[in-house]
Amino acid sequence: MxxxxxxxxLLLDEEKCRRNIAMMAEKAARNNIRLRPHFKTHQSAQVGEWFREAGTEAITVSSLKMARYFAMHGWKDIMVAIPVNIRDMALVNELAEKIKLHLVAVNIETVQALAKHLQHPVNLWLKIDTGYRRTGILPHSHEELDAIVALLEESERLQFTGVLAHDGHTYKQTDAEAIRTIHHTTVFLLNLVRDRYKARFPELQVSIGDTPSCSILQTITGVDEIRPGNFVFYDLTQQHIGSCxxxxxxxxxxxxxxxxxxxxxxxxxxxxxxxxxxxxxxxxxxxxxxxxxxxxxxxxxxxxxxxxxxxxxxxxxxxxxxxxxxxxxxxxxxxxxxxxxxxxxxxxxxxxxxxxxxxxxxxxxxxxx
Amino acid sequence: MxxxxxxxxLLLDEEKCRRNIAMMAEKAARNNIRLRPHFKTHQSAQVGEWFREAGTEAITVSSLKMARYFAMHGWKDIMVAIPVNIRDMALVNELAEKIKLHLVAVNIETVQALAKHLQHPVNLWLKIDTGYRRTGILPHSHEELDAIVALLEESERLQFTGVLAHDGHTYKQTDAEAIRTIHHTTVFLLNLVRDRYKARFPELQVSIGDTPSCSILQTITGVDEIRPGNFVFYDLTQQHIGSCxxxxxxxxxxxxxxxxxxxxxxxxxxxxxxxxxxxxxxxxxxxxxxxxxxxxxxxxxxxxxxxxxxxxxxxxxxxxxxxxxxxxxxxxxxxxxxxxxxxxxxxxxxxxxxxxxxxxxxxxxxxxx
The missing domain is CATH 2.40.37.20 (D-serine dehydratase-like domain)
Incomplete structure (x- = not known):
């Protein structure tokens, strides 16, 4: 060859890749949580099929364009894990018509725009900033959270589905204990937010997503789903962190x-x-x-x-x-x-x-x- | 819009871009040298047409794949300004059949492989390392140079066309005087090498290529052609250097x-x-x-x-x-x-x-x- x-x-070792997929699928099953893998790492219809063979039904992507690509390849349950770009409502509506679309919001302006322009139901997640400080609502911003949730409660098309976080700060660590602490802090904070709205939204879910904590922890509790992506291939950065x-x-x-x-x-x-x-x-x-x-x-x-x-x-x-x-x-x-x-x-x-x-x-x- | x-x-201001092209074409004409612009910056058939309208006939690219793309768009005189990848002789031969192909070598092994496997004539340039220390033959490596030139003299298909350099170290400068000094050093060294072989190859040419020196100098002497690329768009790095x-x-x-x-x-x-x-x-x-x-x-x-x-x-x-x-x-x-x-x-x-x-x-x- x-x-x-x-x-x-770029060479791809299919056997290693399938082993990485099986390892994470098994870990999710063992912990009784959903694996919603992030497909931004591979962005490949064919690698997607290897996930499907391992039992994956729900996926994560990082742009509306990527959602369209995987929808075209038969994926029916897709989360776009970036604050939704409201300039692209046409594509949002196109996707919402075809698939179970999950969107992420971090402010009331986005939720207002969605409430106004959505033509089909979507699942809405609030992104909480549990320490990474890139984006997300701070867990103690109760006024902001309450205002958004009130809007969601009124909206016909926006279904408040859960709270999520991305612990991007685990990628700066090389100490498994530090990664565990970050992970447990995030799970604690997301559950605080969920508990605040549980009475009105009893089905609210919790979702987390970084490859370091999903790789290093064997037992994962307090969350409904995990969204790691990089583990499908791993790389020298993840080896340096200790993920692989x-x-x-x-x-x-x-x-x-x-x-x-x-x-x-x-x-x-x-x-x-x-x-x-x-x-x-x-x-x-x-x-x-x-x-x-x-x-x-x-x-x-x-x-x-x-x-x-x-x-x-x-x-x-x-x-x-x-x-x-x-x-x-x-x-x-x-x-x-x-x-x-x-x-x-x-x-x-x-x-x-x-x-x-x-x-x-x-x-x-x-x-x- | x-x-x-x-x-x-990615927005492109056609007017600014055409002005940049005209400025460099004019400078080359004024100095009576050939502009062989590096198309790796834009890699666009359409932007290529704007160069054609400004009188460009010869171009530079940084891979055989890019040469194939521009050959497909009607360019007939193309230099692949990276040491030639001898694993891809099939593509070299495909291009050499269709266009006036210029290749770059920095060692005898490459020249031997070309001499053995070429099916059509190509123009060969020796890349001289005049100070950047990325790649190229040192100007005082006479033994190596002589051995390569002897091979070129014997070869039927390899036409020894010139010596070239790329002053990548100008990109680290922000002082126009430092850039001038680097440029003059390079021109001096390339002419030394040319003079060594001039008696046997009276048509030997000298080619240089960085955007900072081609932008900053108004008078360019001692070279037959310039190969700047980035000037077509410029950017914050070039503004920081002082090129634009x-x-x-x-x-x-x-x-x-x-x-x-x-x-x-x-x-x-x-x-x-x-x-x-x-x-x-x-x-x-x-x-x-x-x-x-x-x-x-x-x-x-x-x-x-x-x-x-x-x-x-x-x-x-x-x-x-x-x-x-x-x-x-x-x-x-x-x-x-x-x-x-x-x-x-x-x-x-x-x-x-x-x-x-x-x-x-x-x-x-x-x-x-």
């Missing part, structure tokens, strides 16, 4: 060697920021790394090699710094395997996948815009 | 406001790293900025506003921090204009353009992969 790869390619082992990372870039510079032990590959994205990790010596080199084999790839790293990116070039010994192993025209720092962004930049048996899978970003 | 924009959109004024920046993101957080004067827009890319600049207070806010008007947009900046990006969310006064001006559902840090990467991430009169232009990355 590797001999047929002529250009920079190297062995679970299911995607790997394959980049042709186009130049070698023996005077500084640097190898240049065709693979730059338009392929990897510019996300980085801080390496052992404090410098940034943009990927780690593995050995490609016919069946998959090795763990990262020591002493060889992707240290800089321009638009189409990647610079790999190596020990003398590893530098000597590669020659012009070889294919190098490189694990990505952030698989969501790398997949979005690449626009498709090649499985180890040579199948081509699509990604929404690689479909004509 | 703005009322019709419902989703995150704010007024010359020809692309601007339009992002819907999806949330507002009065307690910290932060506005959340639908526009994240999958839209902007993750390139950043260091702001006045040392913190990173990912874009600057402008006022959108029906005819174009203003200069950047003071006291309001895009300060962080996640996959689909952008966080804008504003003064109280500017914070109050925007409401949920408004469209915010944001100038990109690096227009090449933003255009690649977005995959298409919308002109101010509502035309949709393509970008190679938005065409089915």
């Amino acid at each position: 590797l001999n047929h790869i002529t250009q920079t390619t 082992s190297f062995e679970q990372i299911a995607v790997c870039m394959a980049c042709p060697v186009i130049a070698k510079h023996p005077e500084r032990n640097e190898i240049i590959v065709h693979g730059g920021s338009v392929h990897f994205s510019k996300d980085s990790l801080v390496g052992a010596d404090g410098s940034l790394i943009f990927g780690r080199v593995v050995e490609l084999t016919e069946n998959s790839w090795s763990e990262p090699l020591e002493g060889i790293e992707l240290v800089s990116l321009s638009q189409e070039h990647g610079t790999i710094r190596a020990s003398k010994e590893l530098f000597d192993k590669y020659k012009i025209g070889d294919l190098m395997g490189i694990l990505p720092i952030h698989s969501c962004l790398t997949a979005d930049a690449m626009g498709n996948y090649t499985t180890l048996d040579g199948k081509r899978l699509e990604h929404l970003s690689g479909i004509a815009k | 703005l009322n019709h924009i419902t989703q995150t959109t 004024s704010f007024e010359q920046i020809a692309v601007c993101m339009a992002c819907p406001v999806i949330a507002k957080h009065p307690e910290r004067n932060e506005i959340i827009v639908h526009g994240g790293s999958v839209h902007f890319s993750k390139d950043s600049l260091v702001g006045a207070d040392g913190s990173l900025i990912f874009g600057r806010v402008v006022e959108l008007t029906e005819n174009s947009w203003s200069e950047p506003l003071e006291g309001i900046e895009l300060v962080s990006l996640s996959q689909e969310h952008g966080t804008i921090r504003a003064s109280k006064e500017l914070f109050d001006k925007y409401k949920i559902g408004d469209l915010m204009g944001i100038l990109p840090i690096h227009s090449c990467l933003t255009a690649d991430a977005m995959g298409n353009y919308t002109t101010l009169d509502g035309k949709r232009l393509e970008h190679l990355s938005g065409i089915a992969k």
